Amino acid sequence: MPQKQLTLELLTAEIKRLHQENQLLQQELLIQKTQTQLLQKQIGAPTPESSQQAYLTNLPSGPEEQSNRNEEMNAIEEELRQSLEHTLELNEKIATSEAQYRLISESMRDMICLHDLEGIYTYVTPSSKNLVGYEPEELLGKNPYDYFHPEDIEKIRVTSHNKTRQGLADTIVEYRFRHKKGHYVWLETVTEALRNENNEIYGLHTASRDISQRKQVEKERDNFFNYSIDILTIIDYEGKIIRANFAWEYILGFPVKETEGNFIYDFIHPEDVNKTLAILSQHKQEADVTIDFETRYLCKDGNYRWVSWNYVPFPSENLVYGFGRDITQLKLSEEAARLAQFSIDHASDSVFWIGPDASILRVNKTACLLLGYTEEEMLRMKVADTDPNYSEEVWPEHWQELREKKNMIFESAHRTKDGTIRPTEVSVNYFQYNGKEYNFAFARDITERKQAEERLQFNSLILSRVNDAIVGVDQQYNINYWSESAERQYGLSAADVLEKPLSTAYTFEWLHPEDEQHMATSLAQKGYCKFEVRQTLYNGKKLFAEMVVQQMTDLFGKNMGLFAIIHDITERKQAEQQLLERETMLEIIFNESTDALFLVESESGKIIKCNNKAIEFFEADSEEELKGKFGPSFHKHPFTEQHMQDKVETILREGEWSSEIEYISLKGNEFWGAIKVKYINIVESQYQLVRIADITSRKQAQADLLRYAQRSINILESVTDAMFTVDHNWCFTYFNKEAEIMTKMNRSELLQKNMWNIFSDALGADFFEQCHLALSQHTDVHFEGYSPPLQLWFEAHIYPFEEGLSIYLRNINERKASEKAILESEEKFRTLTIQSPVGILTTTPDGFCTWTNPRLQEIAGYTFEESLGDGWAGFIHQDDVERIVEEWKNNAQSGLSTVSEYRFVHKNGNIRWVRGTTNPVLSDTGEHIGHVGTVEDITERREAEEKLRSALEELKKRNHELDNYVYKVSHDLRAPLTSIMGLVNLIKIETDPNTIRHYIDLIENRVIKSDQFIHSILSHSKILNSQVQINRVDFQSIILDSFDQLKYMPHSDRLQVHILIQGPAEFWSDVFRIDIILKNFISNAIKYMNLLQQENFVHFNISITQKEGIIEIKDNGLGIDKQYQPKIFDMFFRATEKADGSGLGLYIVKQTIERMGGSIHIESEIGQGTTFTITLPNLIQKKPGVIGQ
Structure with missing residues (x-):
């Protein structure tokens, strides 16, 4: 126990002993006094009235009785003497005890007090003066609860006084006591009960000491513990957390109440628990060992953070004090450093460390692979050995330039070991380390980029x-x-x-x-x-x-509009219309054909379409009756499987199959038909085209030959390609219909004509060479070409045969146009983005910028290279970047566009408002492959919108003032008219001339007031609408004239006007407006004079400079209450109902001053008067002339 605490307890015990001894002595003295009183009663107290009678009555009747009486009196006297001596002895002991008690208590620094059972002070030591600032007499009779801090009262009542009064135990309590100076001091008070001889509690004894300094130290200690940036923890040897500071919450996320009482292992990474257990075990065995270690701790969000601990044991308390510091960032930095070194070693770019003498000090693997040297070979080389642009003569100048610029990016060339020169983009960075100079260089092979x-x-x-x-x-x-x-x-x-x-x-x-x-x-x-x-x-x-x-879309996927490539297909549509017409014609021809035509499914052989002749041949009622039928089912002699197989093989081999077959119609009639079957492709499906000619009446061989020729022609005519044949003399022998369409020539005019005479422009062209190649080498030829006369891209297939060549041409204009459009679209997009008036950028799906256009670089002030990667985020104002990135991420996950307005920070520090739009970019398969964004500078628009908002607010304010103005004017104009009307009605019924004359005077007064009011309104209107007329201002004349004009006002003769004009310059302004201002102030000075005063005045103190005029108007009138001063310039405001003005005067004054570019200020006290200070600009530089409103 501390020595100071021991001394206090000894002194307190001695005081208690003395106090108890004093009480016993006083009790004994009281007993003695009581006994003395009883003795006195026994012997009787003599009184003057009865002394003689008593003496006579008590006289002994004889000598013996007298002797007995004397002995009895002597005994009583002796007893009284002894009792008196004992009483004096007791009083002396009491005085000594009290002196000792006071000496001890008054010499103590602690405050000793006695209280009754209600806590009221009955005794206070003088130390109260030093301790709490009160003299003992100031506390006697007072309740100590009146001095306790409100937050401590309940604690004291529960833990101290109640328990002590109930005799449960002595208590010690700490609390705050209000010092006489008003502040609070911390006291530690020991309270015990005072008991009498019956062991009954009759009071309380308290001993208090000042512990403010200790509390301050404890507070500082707790503040250090609680608010330390490090994690502070007190644990026992079992790992239970006894106390934790707030760092647990803001570093690991666990509030103190969730940590204290739990075990430290609950917060440690499972892999680190055994290490911590071992450390605590070591502390238990080696109590004086301080251990430093690192471990991972669980965060409330589920993550882990690295903490560096210093465990210090306190064996006397069986506790361990832990000091932990968050080293997560350090760990991440170490990991980043290792990753950086790994990245450099495995970077896709070549990395060089170069000395001032151009020697290569270190290289990465990429550099060795790119140049073809080993690392040992590279370290023996200099820059000139790999880069021909930087010879030993050029290097010193380059090094000096690098030293000045610190870093540079340029293009150069690297020479590999085999002598190959590869274009390279080089980034060089100058730095110093340990007093030495180095060049840290990155080199990127840009061969592919150059090709791109x-x-x-x-x-x-x-x-x-x-x-x-x-x-x-x-x-x-x-x-x-x-x-x-x-x-x-x-x-x-x-x-x-x-x-x-x-x-x-x-x-x-x-x-x-x-x-x-x-x-x-x-x-x-x-x-x-x-x-x-x-x-x-x-x-x-x-x-x-x-x-x-x-x-x-913009960068964040926000829809910005549409972009259309429009190809004029009018001619194609016209051609399609012609084709449709021809198809219609073909449909007509199909149905009007003399042969039966069928379209048959290849696999099933079922009819899916037929013409009218087929319906006629097979005697059906409609096409629907034949659909779905199996064609061979109409054969009179069914085909065998071998016949069917031969048919298919013939079609596949020869392209078609034909035969003459006898058929049976649906009605059982027989006929002969010449059938021809071929495979045709419609879209992506294959069908059989079946043609059946009725040959019942034509079985002759000539007819068969003719039909065969016709079938051949139909086959050639049915192909979609232009087809023609030439003989060995290059003369046309066949020219199909599609060829007529393509060449726009009539085949009847071409047959037997020389092809090169007709198409002379093809001589020497690729078509000419390919045709000769096919004919001379008897080989198939396939190629693409272009015919300028026909404006036609074509795909040609040339096949030699015995009589010459068959040539097939296919129109591929549309395909070529599509290919061209794609190329043109790509280039157009680049051209448009470069010349775009808005900034454009593209990013990967995770926001890594891959390209920006010049406009975006202009808006942000950064180069193309600086804007790539994460550079674009640096454009955005720091207060907006978190919001913008969050919006972009949310919308990017949903595949949505993003539109936002935010601030761009230019590289020079200027801030511009922009509107950014971002849209996702999808591949043909719908995969998200990136974003494209636009950035539009909207600074001027934002400024215009702000001005518009301000203008609207001002307009609302003016409209409100106008509404109020109209209402007040109408009210103030009607009020005197109503009054006049009432007086007129009174005059009509009044007969007394004097009364009528009085009413007329009242009417005249109302008319004058209305005229004054209307004059005020007209003045206001004129001020608002008239232009400023600049003239020299004669203040003295204006003031005196105005005073003369107002002499009709009551009591105007009692007002004295004083004018003082100072300054070397003349004053130029609008005389009309200044006259209105000064006249209003003179009028108010007359209206609001203090008529109880002997003298009434108004002073005009005017100071003029080249820049401005300051007019001070001071009167000693009634003055204006401060609560009304902020409102006196409001329209129609009257500070008192006794005022008979319009309420427009000072409003007009302020409006006039403000329109003249000036200001007004008021100071006023009730009963003292009012001072107005007006500041107006001196327009002497603009004289004379007119200034528009």
């Missing part, structure tokens, strides 16, 4: 020649892009249509109604679609167009 750039240039050239119109629209279908080809196609320039609705150029209707829904679905799923429409141009012209529509 050449390809890109070629693609750009191709795209620049695109003929299809390219049109872009926003989400409201306003045109935001109009290509040169669109200008040619539609006859409108970009200036005519940009930012205007699409209907300005054309409207369109769907050729296929289902395409509208298809477009919406395809755009939503794939981001693009293709369809055909009929357009009506602005001039009424109509055309057909094939449109490929691509959805435009």
